[in-house]
Amino acid sequence: MIKKWFKNIGPGPLIAAAFIGPGTITVCTLAGVYFGFALLWAMVLSIVATIVLQEMSARVGIVSQKGLSKIIRTEIKNPIVKWFTIVLxxxxxxIGNAVYEAGNISGGILGLEAILGDSYVNVGSFSFNYLSILIGVIAFxxxxxxxxxxLEKALISLVIAMSLAFLITAIITKPNxxxxxxxxxxxxxxxxxxxxxxxxxxxTVVPYNxxxxxxxxxxxxxxxxxxxxxxxxxxxxxxxxGIVSMCVIISAAAIQGSDINSAADLAKGLEPLFGSFAKYFLAIGLFAAGITSAITAxxxxxxxxxxxxxxxxNLKSSKFRAVWMFILFLGVVFSSLGIKPIDIIKFAQIANGILLPIIAAFLLxxxxxxxxxxxxxxxxxxNILGFIILAISILLSVATLNKVFSLNLF
Known part of the structure; x- marks a missing residue:
């Protein structure tokens, strides 16, 4: 029975690996530092919403034996609506994943640097981070x-390592x-x-997932x-x-009020309170989160x-490989040189904020x-669950636009 269950573990852990990236870890860290355990319910809501939408996505993939973007291309008959949707x-x-890829690789670097120290190498007047190249090579x-x-076995192994690392870190902090x-x-x-x-x-509810x-x-x-x-x-x-994300919130809640801005800061902040083991486990978790997302994006x-x-x-087709190589290359370059493409990130935020309710509506x-x-x-x-989540995604979209353009709607 157990052997059969393990045999049928599929894309689920890859989806978990995709949404638990450095961005998620950072948001969960800040939630724990500033609000303690008070926002754990929001993670429960996120988990339910993600399960509902991802189950629909999985169902349509198995029944139709097509990807969602391929179905969009064939099912939307109006050419203007079709091409507007495709371009969006x-x-x-x-573009969004190319930018977020730099963040994924940078997150993996932060995890390693918490253990190995600074990883920048100077060659004349040129400076680059050799760990970003290492992570890029592994992903490649x-x-x-x-x-x-x-790919599935590698990512499942990393997800298990990441889960254990964050779970142990949360236990070490002896939460209430x-x-x-x-x-x-x-x-x-x-x-x-x-x-x-x-x-x-x-x-947690990610459009590209x-x-x-x-x-x-x-x-x-x-x-x-x-x-x-x-x-x-x-x-x-x-x-x-979701439990991994909650463990990060729980770990961060142990050091409320500290000057913590990222998971790397959290690793340093936990060390004096709970010993070096906390730092190492958190560093391993952050590295695993970074590299899994660096592969899935x-x-x-x-x-x-x-x-x-x-x-x-087909995973081996030349065009398919060309796309992921391009995304991975940009991620390595941006993370290696420390480039922060703010305008592109802003565009990616806007586009993804608008995209989520559109894709949720199309999926329904x-x-x-x-x-x-x-x-x-x-x-x-x-359908009832789906439309509730659609309403939440519209709120997310409005909030994203509000944040990017400083519209002061909230």
Missing amino acids: ILSAIV ALLFIGNYKV IAAIFSGIFKPTLPKDGILTVIALIGT LFLHASLVSEKWKSVTDLQYARKDTIVAVILG PLAAAYVTCGCLGWST WIMNKESVLGVYKNNIKQ
Whole structure:
């Protein structure tokens, strides 16, 4: 029974690996430092929303045996709407992932630097970070092999390492269990906490994961009878990912009021309180979070681009490889030289903020099309949950625009 379950572990851990990146770790760190356990309920909400949307994405991938971007290209009949949607998706996912890739690699570097120290090398007047190249090479090797099973096993191993690292760190801080349960089951909104709540949801319910999941399940499973495995895989992996995020919040809550701005600061802050073991476990977790996201972000961009443009989504096809190589290259360059492309990041924030409700709405539309899903289309309960999450995603979109343009809507 257990052997069969392990055999059917699929893309779920890869999806968890994709949303638990350095950005998520940083947001969770800040949530814990400034609000203690008070916003743990927001992570529970995020987990539920992610499970609902990712289950839909997995279902459409298995039943149709197509990626979401490919379905968008074929199902939207109006050419203007179709190309507007495709351009928006390509802009948000491809450009956004290129920028976030630098953050993913930088996060992996911060984890290693917490143990190894500074990693910049000076060559004349030129300075670069050799660890970003090392992480880039590891990601390149795993992606270039082009074997889904190898990629899956590597990422599952990293996700397990990351989960254990953050779980052990949280246990080391000896948190108040009653306060944790209160934070989970008694929703409160502290002063100035709204943007942090939105950030916690926004870093967990990720638009590109919906595309990545639909494509990956069609690689893993070929029959609708496998839907049961896909559902279990999704639920277990997303809950595990949510627990990891909650462990970061719990760990950070141990040092409230300190000058903490990132997970690297958290690692340093925990050391004097709980010993060097806390620093090392957190560093390992941050490295694993960075490198797993550094692999999944280029992979998602390649699936989205190839699906939108009608190219082959075979892992070994030249166009597919060209896309992920481009994303990975930009990530390595930006992280190695310390470049902070603020304007591009701002554009990626806007595009992704607008994209989430559009993709959520499109997904709900597809999930109700009998021509695509037949008897596997959404039931009433699934639609109600879906529309609630759509409303939340619209709030996220408005909040993103509000933050980027300083509209003072909140």
